[in-house]
Amino acid sequence: MIPAEVFLTFILMLSIFLGFELINKVPATLHTPLMSGANAISGITLVGAISLAGTGSQDLSNWLGAAAVALATINVVGGYMVTDRMLAMFKKKGS
């Protein structure tokens, strides 16, 4: 039986290489929306925070989780909305 952490590390390694390939193709003109979009994606911590904030045990862990939910949601909602607002402004000549 291969331990779980090996699988996680494997996923990490593949994701990093994939990330390099994908991001290298983003043109310079879109670098600001790329960064704000990345802000939104890094709000994925929300997924981890949700399970910690819903344990029902009113302990420190629960409060930390709830605070993390709020912060990560700012990133997710704010990040996607502002990226969309920016990308809507990019227009081709004549359109």
Place this chain on the structure above:
Amino acid sequence: MDNLIQYSYVVAAALFIFGLKQLGSPATARRGNFVSAIAMLIAVVAALLDQGIVEYQWIAVGVVIGAIIGGAAARLVQMTAMPEMVALFNGFGGMASLLVGWAALAPGSATFTLVTIILSILIGGVTFTGSMIAYGKLSERIGSGAVLFSGQQVVNSLIVLGILGGAVMFCLQPDNHSWLYLVVALSLVFGVMAVIPIGGADMPVVISLLNSYSGLAACAAGFAVNNNILIVAGALVGASGIILTQIMCKAMNRSLANVLFSGFGSGKVEATVVEGEIKPISAEDAYYILEAASNVAIIPGYGMAVAQAQHVVKELAELLERNGAEVNFGIHPVAGRMPGHMNVLLAEADVPYDQLLEMDDINPRMENVDVAIVIGANDVVNPAAREIESSPIYGMPVINVDKARTVFVLKRSMASGFAGIENPLFYKDNTRMLFGDAKESIGQLVREFS
């Protein structure tokens, strides 16, 4: 149920990747962002189905507060203030990962988990305070210059040693929370110490790097709570930030270590004597030259953002085109305070993106340009980078505006650029200085045309 959740994460990961792929072209980018948002929604809904969740009220409170703040910020922020907003969001991402790492600490955790917990606290903490300092510098709530003091290296080394020691002790004695608090405190302090020695003009590098850290912190938190989707999404963000950091460093011809540790632009630069004289020009005379030009290049810099001149610049570009001239914009990778900053400002002013040329595309055309208009840019058009070996920016790739037939430089005064480096461009025979506020000066040109 558990399988359903895990498969949902697989779908979410695929959609994140597909969304980023569509970001490869301005034509599909908006759809890509939407696909990425759907991926996030799927992941969040799947997380809510987790059977370990017995109570939803605190989740709901957190989500509502976060959504209100995030939504308001996204609607209200001005495009010139995007660097500050991204810096702030990097910080929130870092703090969220710190909290998740901390909350994931349970009695009897395996050593591997303890290591990843301490990593997510460390990276998250550095990202948080580092981003807050970057935010302060960008919004000029604190001085944007580099802060250097003697013994800085020693202090920083001690902090790093303290963090390493605390982290090792934490993994050996996870029940003694003093070590945890020590690492939390020191990583917060280290974030401050890491960003204060970096000057405002180097901020594009710093926020790219902090962007990367916020992803890596999410990754570490993913290990701590044993969740694939955090690792995949975090790694994508981490890779994105690292690539942008590399591009920025290359565009300044400096190594990352040099940006992070040298305190560039802190006033230690020797003054070089430049031969020639400054030739000012009036808006009226500038108009006559522009009126006769058939090929115009506009090179914007951070000064355009400060003067909020992007709309009036677009107006001028339109008038020039109506007058029969070809107009292009030349964008240096480090123009502005974050990667792509100028492109967003010009897009906001309705300049079509196919008119925005990268440095490597505009430089070969420069010899055919009748008039190059430099608006609030300085170091990125400084020919000293090619000509003067003793110059601190020697070797940095620049936009060669001096090769155009005539160069107009719009500038407030003769004060030197951010890095405090003399710019021989201002003294060249074909350069004319149009002094004054950029928005004012271009407004005058627009009035001359109409």
